[in-house]
Structure formats: structure tokens, C-alpha cells
Amino acid sequence: MTMYLLEVVACQLLFYLFYYILLRKDTLFERNRIYLLLSLGTSFVLPFLHLPESVELQGNIMKPISDATLLMYDLMWQTNATDTATSGGFINWWQLAYSLVMILMMLRLLASWKKIDKLISSNPKTELYGFEVVLTNGKYPAASFMDNILWDETTSLNKDDAVRILQHEQAHVAGKHTYDIMLIEVLKALMWFNPLVYLYAGALRDQHEYIADKAVLQATPQQAYRRLIVKTLFNELGLSVVHSFNQSQIQKRLNMMKKTNQSKYPKLKMLTVVPMLAVALFVIACVENQQEDAEPEIQKTMEITVGELKKSFTDVDKATVWLDNYLAEHPDMKSQVKVNVINPNLEDQLTKDTVFEIVEKPAGPKEGITEWMNDLAQDIHYTEEAKQKGIEGKVYIQFIVDKEGNGTDLKILKGIDSNLDLIALEALKKHIKDWRPAYQRGVPVKQRMVIPVAFKL
Numbered sequence: 001m002t003m004y005l006l007e008v009v010a011c012q013l014l015f016y017l018f019y020y021i022l023l024r025k026d027t028l029f030e031r032n033r034i035y036l037l038l039s040l041g042t043s044f045v046l047p048f049l050h051l052p053e054s055v056e057l058q059g060n061i062m063k064p065i066s067d068a069t070l071l072m073y074d075l076m077w078q079t080n081a082t083d084t085a086t087s088g089g090f091i092n093w094w095q096l097a098y099s100l101v102m103i104l105m106m107l108r109l110l111a112s113w114k115k116i117d118k119l120i121s122s123n124p125k126t127e128l129y130g131f132e133v134v135l136t137n138g139k140y141p142a143a144s145f146m147d148n149i150l151w152d153e154t155t156s157l158n159k160d161d162a163v164r165i166l167q168h169e170q171a172h173v174a175g176k177h178t179y180d181i182m183l184i185e186v187l188k189a190l191m192w193f194n195p196l197v198y199l200y201a202g203a204l205r206d207q208h209e210y211i212a213d214k215a216v217l218q219a220t221p222q223q224a225y226r227r228l229i230v231k232t233l234f235n236e237l238g239l240s241v242v243h244s245f246n247q248s249q250i251q252k253r254l255n256m257m258k259k260t261n262q263s264k265y266p267k268l269k270m271l272t273v274v275p276m277l278a279v280a281l282f283v284i285a286c287v288e289n290q291q292e293d294a295e296p297e298i299q300k301t302m303e304i305t306v307g308e309l310k311k312s313f314t315d316v317d318k319a320t321v322w323l324d325n326y327l328a329e330h331p332d333m334k335s336q337v338k339v340n341v342i343n344p345n346l347e348d349q350l351t352k353d354t355v356f357e358i359v360e361k362p363a364g365p366k367e368g369i370t371e372w373m374n375d376l377a378q379d380i381h382y383t384e385e386a387k388q389k390g391i392e393g394k395v396y397i398q399f400i401v402d403k404e405g406n407g408t409d410l411k412i413l414k415g416i417d418s419n420l421d422l423i424a425l426e427a428l429k430k431h432i433k434d435w436r437p438a439y440q441r442g443v444p445v446k447q448r449m450v451i452p453v454a455f456k457l
Contacts, residue, residue, distance in 0.1 A: 003393065005191075007047035011280050012196040015039035018276055019203060022269050027259050029210040036204050037180060040187070046280055094390050098193070105189035113182075120148050129159065131166040144169040146178050161228050164216050171215035177208045210256050222257055229253065305338040306330075355400055355446045361439040363401035363447045372431065379427035382455065383419045391417045394452040395424040399432060403444040407432025413450065424453040 019039070023032050123134050133151035142165050143150040149169045157165070172178070184201045191197050216225055229250060304311045304323055313319035327334055339358060365372035393416035399407045410429055415421035428451065438447035 004047050008043050008191075009194055009196060011043035011046050012040070012194070012200070014276060014280055015043060016196055016199055016203075018273070022272070024203070025259075026269075027210075027256070029207050029214060033180070033204065033207040033211065036200060036207065037183075040184075040200055042277075046277075049281065093388065101192050102189055105192055106186075109185050109189055116145050119150070120145070129163050129166060131170060133166070142166075142169060144172040144178070147173055149173060160224075161231075164220055164225060164228055167216045167219075168212045171212035172208060175208070175211055177211075180204050180208065206252060209253050213253055213257060217257065226254055226257060303339070305336075306333050307336045353446070355448050356438060356440060357448050359438040359440045359445060359447055363405065363435050363438040363449065366405075366434065366436050376427055376431045379430060380423060380453065382457070383423070386417055386420050386455070387457065389417075390457065391420065392456050394454045395421050396450055396452050397425055397428055398448065398450045399428065401432065401435055401437060401447050401449060403437050403446060405433075405435035405437045407435070416455065420455055424455075428453075 016039075019032070019035060023035060026032060119136065119140065120134050123136060125132060125134050127133075128151060131149060133149045135153050136150050138152055138154035140150055141152050142155070149166065151166075181201075181204070184197070184204055187197050188201060213225070304313070304319060306326065311319070311322065313322070323337070327337075394414070395412065395416055396414040397410060398413050399410040402408050407428065410425060410432070412421050412425055437444040439445065
């Protein structure tokens with residue numbers, strides 16, 4: 001979850017910078033509004049489209065189809081009762097603080113909506129200069145919420161000025177701007193720690209005001225409308241989910257009214273969104289997949305038998321991905337997996353110092369996988385800093401079991417935290433010794449393996 005949120009924030013930062021640099025000063029207000037909404041939604045979707053963790057993208061990062069790997073596929077190290085007792089009762093304070101603040105902000109938001117709904121339902125409605133309005137009796141300024149226009153009947157305005165304000169609020173109603181504000185307020189509650197959500201909220205409100213101002217100026221002299229805006233400027237009453245005519249972006253609105261030119265090269269600017277999305281996907285892929293230099297493949301063809309099901313593949317990478325997905329759906333079938341490697345050049349490979357990834361008899365601990373895992377677990381532990389930060393995830397460690405059964409060339413392919421990565425790496429260095437080597441055609445060979453060690457609180 002933490003990685004996902006970081007990727008969401010990274011996407012939002014990229015999209016907002018694009019808006020701020022290229023679109024913010026344009027007079028295509030409706031386009032800008034749509035861009036802000038779509039980019040905000042896209043930032044939550046893109047992390048799900050990251051490049052998958054598979055050998056198709058990582059070259060030599062392969063999970064060997066072996067009993068050892070299959071049994072360790074779901075290897076997970078958790079804080080146990082002893083850890084909790086010695087640490088004085090560990091609490092994830094970050095998650096607790098996040099939840100409390102989120103709940104408080106959601107309650108505040110709901111209270112604000114309820115307050116406005118009560119105001120609309122309890123106050124009388126009337127028609128004013130052709131507009132249906134809800135009278136506020138001086139308690140609230142002119143504003144709009146959903147399909148309603150709030151009107152302060154105690155304000156001293158002539159007919160022309162009143163009509164201009166009503167036209168402004170009617171533009172908010174017609175544009176369904178309240179739904180934008182409701183969405184952004186919910187996101188502010190869910191992601192209260194993310195400053196970019198607040199920047200998005202401000203940008204959306206700006207565009208809403210520009211759109212409404214533009215609607216009024218179609219039938220109103222600019223100078224008269226500018227004087228009206230300045231004349232009606234006074235303190236707001238804190239209704240964050242309504243559109244009030246008297247808002248703090250007055251200076252920006254006045255400056256935007258002076259612009260008469262449309263955006264230069266609007267289509268060209270929007271075309272740059274395509275490479276920006278490519279950059280976003282690339283960044284996410286780099287975060288999710290620490291790529292290694294690809295090595296030449298040795299085995300090209302394999303047959304996988306799981307119970308009565310038999311699948312043949314001409315590509316080992318695709319076979320590995322298929323088996324991962326199948327076992328994720330049918331974990332009870334791990335013990336029934338059988339692999340048959342078909343390679344006409346195998347004899348030549350056996351005569352060389354080749355590192356295999358799929359073999360007839362895979363390497364593994366002599367004492368058995370269960371006992372080895374229990375021993376390894378003694379050297380796997382969480383650091384206090386990682387606990388406090390709520391870090392979770394899998395550390396993928398690649399190593400080669402040589403012909404004598406010892407682990408060599410251990411390295412981290414994908415980590416989650418420098419300290420946890422090191423703990424997992426050192427533990428494997430200590431315990432991958434005196435294993436049963438891999439055999440191919442009765443000959444001991446080197447085998448490359450990858451073990452995922454999962455840390456979960």
C-alpha cells in the first residue's frame with residue numbers, strides 16, 4: 001500500500017507540473033478542468049498498469065520451477081508474540097494517526113454537507129430576476145451547491161449587479177461544479193498528507209471561477225463586472241464545499257479577465273500528454289522492477305504437468321509466469337508439479353560450466369525444506385525503524401548453488417528497505433551452505449535460483 005501511494009503521488013506531481021507549466025495560464029478553462037479531473041483519476045489507475053514482475057521484463061530474473069522454490073514461494077516472516085512482548089507492544093502509529101485524521105476529516109466533511117442540506121431544506125425558495133434561489137436571511141453569502149443557488153437577500157445590490165451574480169452562480173450549477181468539489185474534498189480526507197491534492201483543489205476552484213466569469217462576461221461589460229467583484233469582496237464563512245461568489249481568488253480572476261487571446265498551440269500542448277504518460281509508466285516500472293542485464297537463455301522448451309493437466313511451452317519465461325499464476329489460484333497443487341525439460345543441446349551444456357535455471361533434480365537443503373526454513377527464520381527479523389514506518393513487501397534475492405551445494409553470487413534483485421534487504425541477504429548467505437547440488441542427466445550442475453522473502457506486519 002505504501003508503494004502504491006508513493007506511485008500515486010509521483011504521478012500527481014508529474015501531471016500537476018504539466019498543468020502548472022503549460023496549461024495554467026491558458027484561457028481554455030473547460031479543457032483545463034477536464035484535464036485536472038482526468039489526470040487526478042489517472043494517477044490512481046497508472047500504478048496498476050506497471051510492468052509486471054516477470055522474467056519477460058527482467059531478463060535473468062527467474063524463479064526456478066523446483067520443489068524448494070515452490071515450497072518457499074509464499075515464505076513470509078511476521079512479527080510474532082515474542083517480538084511484540086520484547087518491543088513493549090508495538091503499534092503502527094503511522095497507520096493509527098492516518099486513520100484518525102482521515103475519520104475526523106470525513107466527519108467534518110459530512111457535517112458540512114448536512115449543514116448545507118439543512119439550510120436548503122429549511123429556508124424558503126423564491127424566484128429572483130428569473131432565477132430560483134434559496135434565501136439565507138443574511139447568514140450566508142451568494143453561493144451555489146448542487147442544483148441550488150443560495151442568495152443573501154439582505155445585500156444591497158441593484159438589479160444589474162444582482163443578475164450578474166446570479167448568472168455567475170448559475171454557471172456553477174449548469175457546469176455541475178459541485179461534484180468536482182465533492183470529489184476533491186473526499187480525496188483531501190483520504191490523502192490528507194498529500195499536498196498535491198490541495199494544489200489540485202485550488203486549481204479546480206480557479207478553473208470553476210474562470211468558467212463562471214466567462215459565462216457572465218458574454219453579456220456584461222468587463223469593467224462593470226470587475227467593479228462588482230471588487231465591491232462585493234468580504235470575508236467568507238467557511239463553507240468549503242460550496243461555490244461562493246466572494247472567494248479569495250479575486251486577483252487571479254481579475255487578471256484572467258484581461259486575457260483575450262486563446263492558448264497558443266492548444267493541440268500541440270495536449271499532444272505532449274502522451275509522452276508524459278509514457279514517462280509516468282517508465283518511472284513506475286523502474287520503481288517496481290530493478291532490472292538486471294539479461295543473460296542468454298539456455299533452456300527453451302519445457303513441459304509442466306500439474307495433476308492431470310499438462311502444458312507445453314517453447315519459452316521458459318512464459319512457462320514460469322503461467323505456473324506462478326496457476327499456483328496463485330490453486331495453491332494446493334504445488335506438490336503435484338512436475339517439470340520436463342526438452343533441449344537437444346543439453347549434452348553440450350553439461351560439458352561446460354553452465355549455470356542452469358531449470359534442471360531435472362533441483363538444488364535444495366539436505367535436511368529438508370521445512371527444517372531449513374525454521375532455521376532461516378531465526379535470523380529474519382524486523383527492525384524497529386521498519387516497524388515504525390510500516391514497511392511491508394517482498395525482498396527478491398538471487399543466488400547460484402554451485403556443484404558443491406554452496407550459495408554464491410547472492411544479490412538483491414528487488415528490495416523494500418535497505419535494512420530489511422540486508423537482513424534477508426545476510427540470513428541467506430549464512431544458511432545456503434552444504435545444500436544438495438542440482439543434477440542434470442545425473443551430472444551435478446550449477447543452478448540459479450530466486451527466493452522471495454516476504455516481510456509483513
